[in-house]
Amino acid sequence: MSDNTLLSNIDKIKGFDLNLLLTFEAIFIHQSVSKAASLFGITPSAVSQSLTRLRSFFDDPLFVREGKGLVATTVAENLHTHLSEGFGQLINSLDYFKDTSTKSKFIIHSTAYGAMRILPPICSKIETTNLRCEISHISADASLNNDEDILIYRKADIIFDTKPYYSFSTVTEQFITEQTVPICRKDHPRLGSTLSIEDIARENATLLMTGSEGVKRFQNDVLEHFGEREFSFSSSSIIAITAITESTDCISFIPLWFAKKAALSFNIKTLETDFVADPVTFYMTYNRSSLKNKNFTELLKVINGCKELY
Missing domain, CATH: 1.10.10.10 (Winged helix-like DNA-binding domain superfamily/Winged helix DNA-binding domain)
Known part of the structure; x- marks a missing residue:
């Protein structure tokens, strides 16, 4: 209906x-x-x-x-x-x-990359426990997210985002931090193993289009350190950014965790640089009232128990 x-x-x-x-x-x-x-x-x-x-x-x-x-x-x-x-x-x-023993369905809201980074250890851990629950992931562009509406109208049970959301009715916890590194294709004609300000000025770049506050802060840090860049490709997908990087002479900045994973499948290499920006933090936010649900509190125990795996 x-x-x-x-x-x-x-x-x-x-x-x-x-x-x-x-x-x-x-x-x-x-x-x-x-x-x-x-x-x-x-x-x-x-x-x-x-x-x-x-x-x-x-x-x-x-x-x-x-x-x-x-x-x-x-x-x-x-x-x-x-x-x-x-x-x-x-x-x-x-x-x-x-019946609190009945299987529960919990909706987790995050970007596609956030889900790829955070959810696998959680789902793996659930398999080894007696927790009866189903995880449903909703992916959305961070620029379109409104965490307040998502929580108030119960569109999701848990939000993973780079922006903390604080109110009397919600709980927000720092979850994991992500370091970001520059990459280029392995056979780049002008770049070896390092990246300098002169290199950035000479080469084209990619831009990750996102409304994420954490990513925007990092992008501002890059701008302050390296100066203006010439962008030839932009996307809201880190996977698309990486695919373009291995096929062109572009320089890109992606999370270190994903760079290590991608290096096994993509023709890319991580560049060394003297630039070290503050890491991007993922926060976990949920409604305080959800703590009344026994299965939800059990899920939180599983999630928090996975922090050491990231």
Whole structure:
């Protein structure tokens, strides 16, 4: 069911007390007002008042007295047929989320690179534990992210980002730090093993397009140290940046971890330089209220236990 259809259906029944349907089901099953009242812990008079409202809404008596019990009308029979399946699914869903031993699905929001860097050790660790959970990753360009909206509207359970987000309702922790290094293709015609200010001025460069505050700070540090660069390619993908670097004479800056990984598959080499910028920090942010979920706290233990693996 689409959101628009759901909203349309809600608009149709606004003003109707859905608790009346629970009362109807209790009367239908027990064929008694007094037994329904006992089930809910209320007076028979209160149940009778609810039945009166139901009769008015459906324009039907719903139940008629026969002997000492009540007999459902055709309208009531049809109503029960339609309600029983829906109530069964609703109760099963509530039991699913109430049972903390049930498998849980947790959504993690980060850039594609953030997921590639952070999630593998976590998923590997989950496999070796008894934690019943499914991890779903949502990838988005950091320039389009709004961590506040993502957390407030529960679009994700955990956010990994280079920007910390602090509020009374969230918890933000420093997770890992990333050092960034310059790279070029192995057979670059003019560069050996080092990179100087003169080299930067002479060669074309690539630019990682991102709204990440940590990456932007690093890019500003590069600008202050090396001066203006001539960009011939830009992308929001580190993989694309690396692929272009191995096929051209461009110089690129990528995370050291990824440079070591990429060197096994791409025709690139890491360049030495006297430039050392502050590392880029990834932060983990989540809603404080999520700590009430037992499986979520177990997931946090797994995540924090993986920090030594990065």
